[in-house]
Amino acid sequence: MTRYRWHIVGHLPLLEQLEKDVETENVAHSYIFAGPPQIGKHTVALTMAHILQCEQGFCHDCVTCSQISKGIHSETMEFRDDGETLGIDAIRDLLNRLYLTPSARYKIVIIERAERMTTEAANCLLKMLEEPPPQTLFMITTDNILELLPTVISRSRTLNFQTCSSAELLDFLSLEYMDREPKTLELACELSLGRPGVAFKILEDPDMMEFYTMLYRDINRFFAFNNIFERFAYLQELIEDSNKVGIFLDIFTHLARKKMIEVGPGTDARYLALLDKIIASKTALRQHVNPRLLLENMMLSF
Numbered sequence: 203m204t205r206y207r208w209h210i211v212g213h214l215p216l217l218e219q220l221e222k223d224v225e226t227e228n229v230a231h232s233y234i235f236a237g238p239p240q241i242g243k244h245t246v247a248l249t250m251a252h253i254l255q256c257e258q259g260f261c262h263d264c265v266t267c268s269q270i271s272k273g274i275h276s277e278t279m280e281f282r283d284d285g286e287t288l289g290i291d292a293i294r295d296l297l298n299r300l301y302l303t304p305s306a307r308y309k310i311v312i313i314e315r316a317e318r319m320t321t322e323a324a325n326c327l328l329k330m331l332e333e334p335p336p337q338t339l340f341m342i343t344t345d346n347i348l349e350l351l352p353t354v355i356s357r358s359r360t361l362n363f364q365t366c367s368s369a370e371l372l373d374f375l376s377l378e379y380m381d382r383e384p385k386t387l388e389l390a391c392e393l394s395l396g397r398p399g400v401a402f403k404i405l406e407d408p409d410m411m412e413f414y415t416m417l418y419r420d421i422n423r424f425f426a427f428n429n430i431f432e433r434f435a436y437l438q439e440l441i442e443d444s445n446k447v448g449i450f451l452d453i454f455t456h457l458a459r460k461k462m463i464e465v466g467p468g469t470d471a472r473y474l475a476l477l478d479k480i481i482a483s484k485t486a487l488r489q490h491v492n493p494r495l496l497l498e499n500m501m502l503s504f
């Protein structure tokens with residue numbers, strides 16, 4: 203059981219760890235919340251900010267709580283992921299604010315998807331971590347910790363977030379969306395692959411529901427195609443939208459694992475090789491390798 207109201211799906215051991223850090227006054231200067239996208243890392247960081255800044259430990263009611271929720275609390279600074287890189291100017295500006303503004307409680311800096319930082323910006327952040335301004339807490343989230351500077355990692359306390367189990371996600375959705383059909387909630391849960399952020403999007407937006415359902419169905423069909431031309435034709439459509447490629451690979455991984463379990467031992471090698479290829483493709487995609495070559499190569503290998 204947690205002491206504070208986190209309102210988050212899963213991650214219980216990590217929340218307990220953070221609460222323990224607060225209670226024992228052992229809060230780190232810098233935390234890294236690492237793990238797949240859309241699983242609640244930013245929400246945990248924001249709730250931790252509430253707990254530390256609010257006089258009553260996140261009462262949901264006071265001026266501080268309301269300012270943090272609206273993103274206008276002067277001592278809780280958020281760098282939300284806007285899809286852009288995070289440059290040196292933004293980090294320098296932050297540095298000035300941290301040293302100049304006096305603070306009653308904490309000065310909290312939340313950097314979402316810190317791998318967006320340029321090398322210069324990351325080095326500037328590192329300087330701050332080496333000599334942290336007093337009462338300052340950094341919470342850095344990342345979808346891929348390998349893209350952060352090793353020196354940033356070594357100066358931070360890392361918490362590794364995992365995707366949520368279907369059971370805990372479904373429980374949460376049932377309480378949040380009481381007016382929805384259980385079947386719809388189960389579908390959203392399955393399509394999200396254990397990522398609450400994705401499940402919420404699917405439930406809030408009918409277009410997203412349709413998009414995910416189609417992608418799921420297409421990939422299922424994909425495994426049935428034995429004709430490489432059919433596969434290539436589908437890929438051709440897919441790569442026209444770069445956002446889709448990442449989601450495609452996630453669902454593809456999930457279904458390949460599922461197939462592997464269904465098929466059982468003996469024919470594992472083919473799926474294992476495919477899973478290796480998918481993982482390699484995801485890494486290459488982040489390094490801006492041509493997605494078409496990558497996906498075609500993957501398809502040829504199974």
Ligand SMILES: [Zn+2]
Binds near residue numbers: 259260265266
């Ligand atoms: Zn409050």
